[in-house]
Amino acid sequence: MTSVADILVERGLSREKLDECRRIASTSGESLDRVIVKKDYLPEVAVLQAYGQLLGYEVRESLDGLRVPAGFVDRIPVQFSRNYSLVALEQDELGVMRVATSSPLDTNPMDDLAAMLGTEVEPVLAPLGEINTLIARAYRHKADGVDQALADVADDADIAGLAKEVEDAEDVLDVSNKAPIIKLVNTILFQSLKMRASDVHFHPYPDRTQVRFRIDGILYNMDSIPRKAHEAIVSRVKVMGKMDIAERRLPQDGRASIRLGEGEVDVRISSVPTSNGERIVMRLLDKSARLYTIDEIGLEEKNRAMLREFINYTSGIVLVTGPTGSGKTTTLYAAMTEIDTTQKNVLTIEDPVEYSLAGISQVQVAAKKGLTFAAGLRSFLRQDPDVMMVGEIRDLETAEVAIRAALTGHLVFSTVHTNDAASTIVRMVDQGVEPYLVASSIVLVIAQRLVRTICSHCRTEEDIDDEWAAKLKKLGMTSEELGGRIAVGAGCEECYHTGYSGRTAIYEFLPVDEAMRTQVMEGATASVIQRSAIERGLITLRLDGCQKIRDRHTTPDEVLRMTQLEMG
Numbered sequence: 001m002t003s004v005a006d007i008l009v010e011r012g013l014s015r016e017k018l019d020e021c022r023r024i025a026s027t028s029g030e031s032l033d034r035v036i037v038k039k040d041y042l043p044e045v046a047v048l049q050a051y052g053q054l055l056g057y058e059v060r061e062s063l064d065g066l067r068v069p070a071g072f073v074d075r076i077p078v079q080f081s082r083n084y085s086l087v088a089l090e091q092d093e094l095g096v097m098r099v100a101t102s103s104p105l106d107t108n109p110m111d112d113l114a115a116m117l118g119t120e121v122e123p124v125l126a127p128l129g130e131i132n133t134l135i136a137r138a139y140r141h142k143a144d145g146v147d148q149a150l151a152d153v154a155d156d157a158d159i160a161g162l163a164k165e166v167e168d169a170e171d172v173l174d175v176s177n178k179a180p181i182i183k184l185v186n187t188i189l190f191q192s193l194k195m196r197a198s199d200v201h202f203h204p205y206p207d208r209t210q211v212r213f214r215i216d217g218i219l220y221n222m223d224s225i226p227r228k229a230h231e232a233i234v235s236r237v238k239v240m241g242k243m244d245i246a247e248r249r250l251p252q253d254g255r256a257s258i259r260l261g262e263g264e265v266d267v268r269i270s271s272v273p274t275s276n277g278e279r280i281v282m283r284l285l286d287k288s289a290r291l292y293t294i295d296e297i298g299l300e301e302k303n304r305a306m307l308r309e310f311i312n313y314t315s316g317i318v319l320v321t322g323p324t325g326s327g328k329t330t331t332l333y334a335a336m337t338e339i340d341t342t343q344k345n346v347l348t349i350e351d352p353v354e355y356s357l358a359g360i361s362q363v364q365v366a367a368k369k370g371l372t373f374a375a376g377l378r379s380f381l382r383q384d385p386d387v388m389m390v391g392e393i394r395d396l397e398t399a400e401v402a403i404r405a406a407l408t409g410h411l412v413f414s415t416v417h418t419n420d421a422a423s424t425i426v427r428m429v430d431q432g433v434e435p436y437l438v439a440s441s442i443v444l445v446i447a448q449r450l451v452r453t454i455c456s457h458c459r460t461e462e463d464i465d466d467e468w469a470a471k472l473k474k475l476g477m478t479s480e481e482l483g484g485r486i487a488v489g490a491g492c493e494e495c496y497h498t499g500y501s502g503r504t505a506i507y508e509f510l511p512v513d514e515a516m517r518t519q520v521m522e523g524a525t526a527s528v529i530q531r532s533a534i535e536r537g538l539i540t541l542r543l544d545g546c547q548k549i550r551d552r553h554t555t556p557d558e559v560l561r562m563t564q565l566e567m568g
Contacts, residue, residue, distance in 0.1 A: 004032075007050040008042065017041045031105045044102070048125040051104040057123050063089065063100060063130040068138035072097065075117055078139045082260075084109035085131045087138060089124060096120045102128040129290075136194050136260075181232045185240075188223070189282075193260050195496070198284060198325070202237070204230050204277035215496075216452045216503050217325065234271065234278045241269035249273055266352070291355055294334045297327070298504035300547060302539075306444070306509055311338050314386075316443030317406045319393070320415045321424045327450050327505050328415040329354055332389060335413065336360060344386035349376035351391050365391065374398040381405060389413040396432045403433060406441040420541065421445040421510035422530035425520055439517040447508040449541055451548065451558040452500035458492035459552070461485045471556040475546055487552035504553055506545040506562065510538060 005018060013036065021035040028035070033051060037044045045061050052059040072088035081087055086109060089098045099113065099121045114121045188211055192200045197213035202225075204210075209225040225233065238245045241254020254269040266285040271278045294304055310318055318335075320328045333355055339346055341359030348357070351365035351373070361383075363376050373390050374397040380388050381404075393399050393414045402412050418424045424445045428438045464472070464479040464486050472479060479486075489499025510516075510533055519529050534540065545559030 004050055004054045007053055008036070008047070011042060011046045011050055013042050031103060033105065034103065044127045048102070048104070048127065052125050055104060057104060057125050059125045060089075060100070061127065061130075063087075063126055063134045066090075066134060068134065069097070072117070073138050076113065078135070080113075080116075081135050081139070082132075084113075085128055085135075086110070086113055087131055087135045091119075096122050098122045098124050100124050100126040100131050100134070102126060102131055139194065181229065181236050184225075184229070185233060185236050189258060190260065191222070192284065193265065193286075200282040200284065202230075202233055202280040204274060204279060206276055209233065216500060217450060218452075218498075220496075230277055234280060237269060237280050237282065238271065241267070243269065243271065248278055268352075285352070285354055287355075291337055291357075292330055292334050294338055297331060297334050298548070298553075299507060300539075300544065303507055303509045303544075306511065307335060307446075308338065310444045310511075311335055311411075313411050313443060315406055315409045315411055317402055317412045317414065317441050318444045318446070319424055319442060320413070320446045320448065321418045321421065322415075322448045323417060325450070326448055327503075328448065329391075331446065331448060331505070332413050332415065333357065336387075336389065339387055345384055346387045346389075347380045347383060347385050348389040349373055349380070349391060350389070372398075374401050377401045377405065381408075381410075385410055387411045387413070391415065392417075393428075399428055399431055399433050403437050403441045407437070418447070420526070420530065421447040421508045421538075422526040422533065425512070425516075425529065426526045429520070429523075435520050435523065439512070439520040442512050444512065445510040447510070447541060448505045449562040450503040450505055451545060451554045451562050452498075453502045453504050453553050454487055454555065455489040455492065455495035455499055455501040457494040457501070458490040458499065459487060460490050461487050461552075468556065471560060475542060475549075475556055475559060477546055477549070477556075482550065486549075486555070488555055499555075500558075504548065506541050506548060506559070508539065508541045508544065 008018060009015060017039070021032055021039060021041065024030070024039075025032045025035045030038075033047050036042055036047050045059070048059050051057070066089055069088050069091045071091065084106075085102055087100050089100055091097045097117055097119055099110065101110065101123050102125065104123065104125055110121055110123060188200065192213050195213060195215055197215050198217075199214040201212040201214075201219070202209055203212060204227075206227070208227055209230045211222045211225060212219050213222050214220075235245045238252070238254065240256040240258075242256070243252045243254040251270070251272045254271075256267040256269060258265050258267055264287045266287060268283040268285070270281045270283075273279075294307060299307065310316075320331050322328050336346065336348070336357055346360045347363070348360060349363045349365060353362045353364050356362070363371070365371055365373060365376065373392065373394070377388065377390050377398065378401050381401075388405060388410055390398065390402060390412065391414070393402055393416050402414060406412050416424055416427060418427050422445075424447070425438060425442060428442070429435050462485065464482065464484055468486055469479050472482075489495060489501075491497035491499045495501040513536075515532065515536070516529060519532065524532075530538070530540075540563075542559065542563040545554070545563060548554045549556055549559060
């Protein structure tokens, strides 16, 4: 009879590595499959397929688009589902619940689940990340316990004193036996992570504290908290961020790490004093969020080919520009993943390091210790680099070092804050860089914005009325090119009745050609450079947005909202 060891070896695991994993499993108490995945000796899907072949279980690589049966969400607490990474996929006509698991050998939780559901369960093997994503999606509409946590706060006398308990990485799922104020803050953070929020605001008013979440770039009002709990919430958040809870008159910054089951999220915390008390904003950076590839970030075919071409240049500067939160770092990381790190030495200096890139040396800025973007870039030049990425060019010193690197045979990627691609080149000159250095070093400028995408669960089409026609006219479009119908989101529970879920980028790719170099040397303005580039075929942010409307990805409202400042 074939053993799991034989199947794993057939799938590429050497006998030596198998024996090593067996030893680790026997001493650590972990199952063999988890050890193999953690050591990265085989892809998780390959390991699951091996066990699926042995045990006769179905294996699903993706759980995207599935809806968890309501009976599972109603009966199974989120803590149980998260702790054991179990989630129902469907229930057949005989009542058998098909349940996804990433631990085929751990049968006890599955037995407990069957007892809690009162029905037979059938295991289906799936990757851990897919299961956790589906759990988050399934439970995000279930009551989050904020009301109960608020009631507990109201009953507690010493809320400020209890705000000081803190762990190295707070698990926001663990609210049992916690002080009421800790339970309240953890519950709000759990809610924010389920709803894919990028920021959490605690905004004090004279009579209440308003909690607000930024989701897909838009700020939404959530729960209101009684004013008397505000100081305790501020103290709790400050303790999490290792900030001074006694200092209430000066702005402060802090950092914390929170867990959501097995995933970890970095939190950047900012407090500022206002007339109504301290205002707290928490920026959430999910460490477990996956990297996107060039094919997944919303690039049209022409722009995709252009980016791949410039990634293979041996020297020059590629700049990505746009306001804060416009996806610049995601684009740069997507470009980095395409570079062959076995043949090229790639270094980055970032603030902060948001994702871990395999085969790339990443450095965190430490301004207090003198490690600035400019200093890091200067030291990189002594590390025999081929490609360098600097988080942002925000001053003359960094710009000059980046240009020197580009002119001495290195490819440099960076970001700047400007409204469009043409303004970026003029900004470099305005910072004090000589025009001839700008013209000879920059090879490509990419401007971008993020627009919300229409929710796939409630996407519909409607006839273009006079109001839609007026919006299309502002974009230079006609109802005829859309066939008289426009795609919109009707609004559903999945998108919180907004009609939008997720975001994609619109782009403006400006390669620096000979005509543009001449214009830069002659001191041309941004508008002159852009008009000339449009005559030579530049696709502006707005034009790229119009294509996303034609492709039924977004709406005219979104494109107009994000391209208000477009020139010409």
